[in-house]
Amino acid sequence: MTEFEAPYQETMDVQHPRSWITRYWFSQDHKVIAVQYGVTAIAVGLVALVLSGLMRIQIGFPGLLPFITPDIYYQAVTMHGMIMVIFLLTAFLLGAFGNFCIPLMLGARDMVFPFVNMLSYHVYLLSVVVLMASYFVPGGPTGAGWTLYPPQAILPGTPGVDWGIVTMLLSLIIFVVAFTMGGLNYITTILQARTRGMTLMRMPLTVWGILMATVLGLLAFPALFVSAVMMLLDKLVGTSFFMPAIVSFGQPLEYSGGSPLLFQHLFWFFGHPEVYIVALPAFGVVSELISVHSRKNIFGYRMMVWALVAIGALSFVVWAHHMYVAGMHPYFGFFFATTTLIIAVPTAIKVYNWVLTLWKANIKLTVPMLFALAFILTFVVGGLSGLFLGNVIIDVPLSDTYFVVAHFHMVMGVAPILVIFGGIYHWYPKLTGRMLNNALGQLHFWVTFLGTYAVYYPMHYLGFIGVPRRYYANGVESDFYPASAVTLNEFITVAALVVGLMQFVFVYNLIASYFRGKRAGPNPWGATTLEWQTPNTPPDHGNWGGTLPTVHRWAYDYSVPGEEQDFVPQNVERRS
């Protein structure tokens, strides 16, 4: 270790806000930007939640709400998927947790380029505005499904083909720009602006997860960017990148010679790493929660780090397992099935290590811990159904059924959302100085956790009996359903609505506790990482006052024999 080296950020001069606008709106403080990202993501997530409620009502009780036409239904499907994956999960895990955790956990004053960071949020906000504008343009948003497969995405017959698809693609392009600005900051900050003593292998796993996810994002979002540009050209200029010669409503179109499969390759080259862009920060945060709330060091820290790296690398060579039935060469399927199953190895390492961390630990069933435990269960369930879908021969009959819906909601919908909830309950005291209400938190947890199982477990069965996904009405095109499927769909809808309503209780808790919550103190959970050791709670702009903290140990010194407390913060010197 080079002793003479001073942290770059020691004397960094943070931009002090001069007015309300620069303090709360165009703030360059990473914590404010994190809150901005978080609030925007939750707001847009609530929209997607309402849309999913409408979809479920239509599926469970067709015709109950007469205004849900097929167009409205497909638009809801599309917007729900895109919002949840990109504008909620990605934006929250990287934009909110990333911005909040990285500088605080590394002992930095701020991101390396706070101005770019501020810009990143506002470009993200623009992308959200453009996306939401879909509902106000003629024809409404696109109904092409969140995968936006051409040729149908830009041909008449699909809802929103005139304007909706254009706003959707523009919004995605803007989002990629926003993410790139944020991501460059995260990586540079983590690599170049840590405090004294903070080596890479002493970083909390949250930061590792965010780092790997950001690397994936910067390498995967380009494919989305390119596919969006090409489809925009197909739609607006009349090129034929993705469009083969085609007859639409009896009329041959001008298109010829394009490759729809190319779009699928580009999309999933982004789309599969996207799963891990969402999952890796969740892995990191959940490692943190489990260790803190079970008062025990994380089991196999190094292996946890290397598993993150391995999962990140492997996630780039598995994308075509989403395309087994798309008509690509069967040998491709063989290759991608193999790589897909290999990913199970580092993922299993992580799950075993979480479980071994819990082994004989002093487990505190706090709300964040409950969410973390629920994550492990949910992730294992979703991962196991992934083993089925990863194999070509089992995937073929299960493709486009509710089994797939159940799988990806479990593994990348519910599981990361549970971590987001856990992380919010965990870090809210540091952010605001107040605890979230515990009773409401317990209620929120149990209803959400049990409710999501009530929603998604039956969907596996629906998938096995062949209920196809994305169908507007049961019983019209699909008379082959047994009656049990109809009953189950009603049950799922009721459960989904209960879970959906419960999220508004959570939002109420967030707002009410800000004003009336119990005072938290600087370190309510007894955690070791640096964000809990700030001189003030909530931390000031610049985080650390005069000097940056010095790190003397790793992030997981819990229940160390011979110590007075059951945790030793990272900035406490070792006894010689």
Place this chain on the structure above:
Amino acid sequence: MTCAVGVERKSVQGASEAPPLMTSFSADWGSDISTLKGVPWGKAMMWVFLVSDTFIFTCFLVGYMAVRMSTVEPWPNPSEVFALQVFGNSVPLLLIAIMTFILISSSGTMAMAVNMGYQRRKDAATSLILVTALLGAMFVGMQAFEWSKLILDEGVRPWSNPFGAPQFGAVFFMVTGFHGLHVSAGVVYLLTIAFRLRRGKYDESNFEIVEITGLYWHFVDLVWVFIFALFYLW
């Protein structure tokens, strides 16, 4: 500039002698504070951005290869399409050879500007950056000429062209257009940096901003080499 603080330390770092490669690699990655020792934040960030941008161009070029395979009509012969009439003779790839020469030369002047910057010869560095920007602008101008010739004289459109596969025009305009945007943005970037350099904005620093700008510029040139090979020689 909040980054200026991080930038000053380079002189301290640069003085130490280099340890053996593997030892220094593991020492750097095992160390605290910074992993890329002596690398200013802006430079690290530019490298990461360029890696990401590489993926964008790679996706564009792979898309090009894929549509070239998927299209059912024959691909136009580049040495006919990109020929220039000189005194009644058709000279294949003449314009593009000149454009490529100009862009590669601009990389040379940029490298000289970086050198001058580190020698703290501000005026020389500024002039060389301006020369680089001028060469870049010439490149964009000639590209505009090439586009107008293809569009107005030859009738090449994004959706069709008289030479063969319609994807030819689509992918050509998209990829060279995207690259041309990069060059244009680079020219603006160079002019801004030259202006700020002259105004003394970077006098406190080691002038590594010139190198950071240069990284971007060399990258744009390197991408051109691939576009040149894949569009004009294939």
